[in-house]
Amino acid sequence: MLRTMNNSDDTPRMVQRFRGFLPVVVDVETGGFDNQNDALLEIAMVPLEMNQDGKISPQATISTHVQPFPGSHIAPKALEVNGIDPDSPLRGAINERDALDHVLLPVRHALRDSECRRAILVGHNAAFDLGFLNAVVRRTGYKRNPFHPFSCFDTVSLAGLAYGQTVLARAVQAAGLDWDTSQAHSAVYDTERTAALFCRIVNRWHHLNTYATF
DSSP states (O other): OBOOOOOOOOOOOHHHHTTTEEEEEEEEEESSSOTTTBOEEEEEEEEEEEOTTSOEEEOOOEEEEBOOOTTOBOOHHHHHHHOOOTTOGGGOOBOHHHHHHHHHHHHHHHHHHHTOSEEEEEETTHHHHHHHHHHHHHHHTOSOOOEEEEEEEEHHHHHHHHHSOOSHHHHHHHTTOOOOGGGTTSHHHHHHHHHHHHHHHHHHHHHHHHHBOO
16 A cells, blocks of 8 residues: 655755764785785775765765775785786885875765764675775874774675675666676776665665555
8 A cells, every 4th residue: 555755845955864874985016815815906985975865875976996905915816906016106006104194084074064973884795895804993093094994884684685796897787777897806896896786776665665555
């Protein structure tokens, strides 16, 4: 049975949607799977925002190339996948501490604007991205990390539920969104596609939850 929309005059707010958490989509490109020993090479983030209808959408993308930390390992097979040349001067890579400042300052601004108390990482295989982020925070002694240290939203699970797909490319396409294979495995592109996928799923649920009872 259908029900009418909530007639409250209160404007939906992000701070009320996810228990005070601000979803921020994150993707990292790395020199391997070991967040303690393998290098972080790229990181990108997309904070999300909510409009007056309660729908969420991506804000501007924040990204940087990162210099491998001293003594870090980089597997050749990882570079075959992400296409990164760590030694290229054209990357404009910065050290890990400066990289954290670069990507996390806008996240803290987004937290302030949304009145949320903490960021929560959204990722495709989110534990991987969160593990590398936490490792860099520990390695650099970074004191102002706005992210929850272990909670996250994983679009693998959400896309599996919503579309029956767990691979990012297939999930994005199943959601009716564009996918460009030639751009895949860059932190910026994968973050932006993951953000679009997460917003599509959450907004679809918002629509169903607004108009129908279960």
